Amino acid sequence: MNGPRSLGFSPSLLHFEMNFPFTSQSHCEIKMATSKFFLSSLLLLLFVHGVLPRAESKTYWGDVDALKQLKNGVQPNSVSPGSCLGSWDFTFDPCDSLFSERFTCGFRCDLTVSGLSRVTEVTLDSAGYIGSLSSISWNLPYLQTLDLSNNLFSGRIPGSLSNLTRLTRLGLSRNAFSGEVPASIGSLSALEELYLDNNNLQGPIPATFNGLGSLKRLEIQSNNISGELPELGSLKNLYFLDASNNVISGYLPTTPPPSLVQISMRNNMIEGTIPPSLKYLNFLQVLDLSHNKLTGSVPYFLFNHPSLQQLTLAFNSFDSLQAPSNLGTQSELIAVDLSNNELQGWLPPFLPLVPKLSALSMENNKFSGMIPIQYALRAALPASGIAPFARLLLGGNYLFGPIPGPLLVLKPDTANVSLADNCLIRCPSRFFFCQGADQKSLMECKSFGSVIP
Structure with missing residues (x-):
């Protein structure tokens, strides 16, 4: 009903006369007392029937119901004192009482629609709540x-989140x-x-x-x-x-997606090769495809990519590297991890030319040949404007020949270098980069390839 609420008595009750003798003065006094009595009664009736202004709920009822459903979906024994849900007391209006002792945290009401506050955010604290979301309607259209x-929280993620x-x-x-x-x-x-x-x-x-x-x-x-x-x-x-x-x-x-900056898909069962479409991801900075079943060549465009900084392809089955036409001199690469693959041949000569490269791991592959002097110089005596190799891991291959001279003056606290488990002529443990594993036996080295002396 839109009209005024009925008070349940007739206005005619305000007008009556007492049927007993009285003087003119007493008549006036009785009139005044009667008026006061009925005025007091009228105010009392107005209050009881709710005609007087009263506090209205500030939160839309549907939002309150959704918050109640969320709390009811949590096991009470997992709601600890001092947690957000522990403070929710629905005898009070949620949005009107937000950040008080009754509703200390857990949601926000940053929008008013038709004079009613609407819940715009629900962010629970990390309090170990145990429960399910399946019984919640999620009727929060402004969330x-x-x-x-x-x-x-356990069980299925409800489709009603849509x-x-x-x-x-x-x-x-x-x-x-x-x-x-x-x-x-x-x-x-x-x-x-x-x-x-x-x-x-x-x-x-x-x-x-x-x-x-x-x-x-x-x-x-x-x-x-x-x-x-x-x-x-x-x-x-x-x-x-x-x-x-x-x-x-x-x-x-x-x-x-062409806007990708970071792709991390390590430790899956992805197979095949790296698709050429990755070279068109002009914003890509991080690519981690380690611990998969990828095969073939590591494509050249990863070494002259305009924005790629971190390349992690470890623990796959790549067997070769493609050299970029510009030898990586325009690359933005900072860290490259190609360890634990099936990479063969000599160490690629272009990698020491990548100007910002400071971390290179080529461990546990099948590289052979002598260690190029450029690798040693990059670790021990880098040229001006070129980042030094702070990490150079070449262990677990079939590299042979002497240790490059520049590495012999390298101190342990200057770089993390490993040449262990190769076929080097002499790599005594007094050199920190020879520690961790002995060199392979001559028989194992010769069985790998006849080029090894």
Whole structure:
């Protein structure tokens, strides 16, 4: 009803007369007393029936209900005193009481719609909450951030999270979620950051992720994600991708997002070769494909890439290196790890020419030949304007011949150099770079190749 609420009595009650004799003075006194009595009664009735102004809820009821569902989905014995959820007292208005003793933390209300506060952020503290998200409707249409990271939530990630159409950040990292990643997450077109790492998620990355046109950062590492990585070329804003420590198989996508700055896919089951399309990633700075099943040649464009700084291809099955036409002199590379592959031939002469390269690991391959003097000079006596080799790891190969002279004056605290487990003529343990393992036996060295003297 929009009209005034009825008070349950007739105005005519205000007008009556007492039927007993009285004087003119007493008549006036009775009139005044009667007026005071009915005025007091009227005010009391107004208060009881709620006609007088009263405090109204400042938080939209649907948002309050969603917050209640979230708290009810958490096991009470995991809600410790002093935690965010421990302070939530719904006998008070949430947004009106935010940052008070009743609602100390866990959400924000940064928007007012039609005079009512709306919840825009839910970020729980890392308090070890145990619970499930499956019974929550997620009817929070103005929510922009949902972060439940570093807790013990379990069960499936609910598809109802797709109700959060304004969500820009979803953080579920380091919990115990299981099951497949719901395909409905791909409908969150405003999502910019997605953190699903360090859970027990299984199955493939949904192809619907191609609908995340605003996505900038995707972290899904340390799960049990399987299948092939979908083509994500439509994600024009994606700059960070970490899918490491899963069981992803198949080949690398042929059309990666052009905006990528970092690709980390170490410790999976990816096979095949490095696709040529990577050379068109003009913003790429970090590429980590270590601990996979990649084969073939390490392509030349990785050594003259305009922005690549860190290249990690260790623990694969690469068998050769392609030399760039400019010999890497225009490369931005700072660190290269090609260890534990099947790389053969002589040490590539162009690597000491990469001007900013300070960390080079070529351990445990099948390189042979003598150590080029350029490698030793770069570690011990670098030219002006050239970064010295602070780390040069060449152990576990079939390098032969004498130790290059410049290395003999190298002190242990100046660089991390290892020549152990090769076929060098003399590499006594008094040299720090010979420590860690003896040189291979002459028989093993000769069985590898007849060129070894």
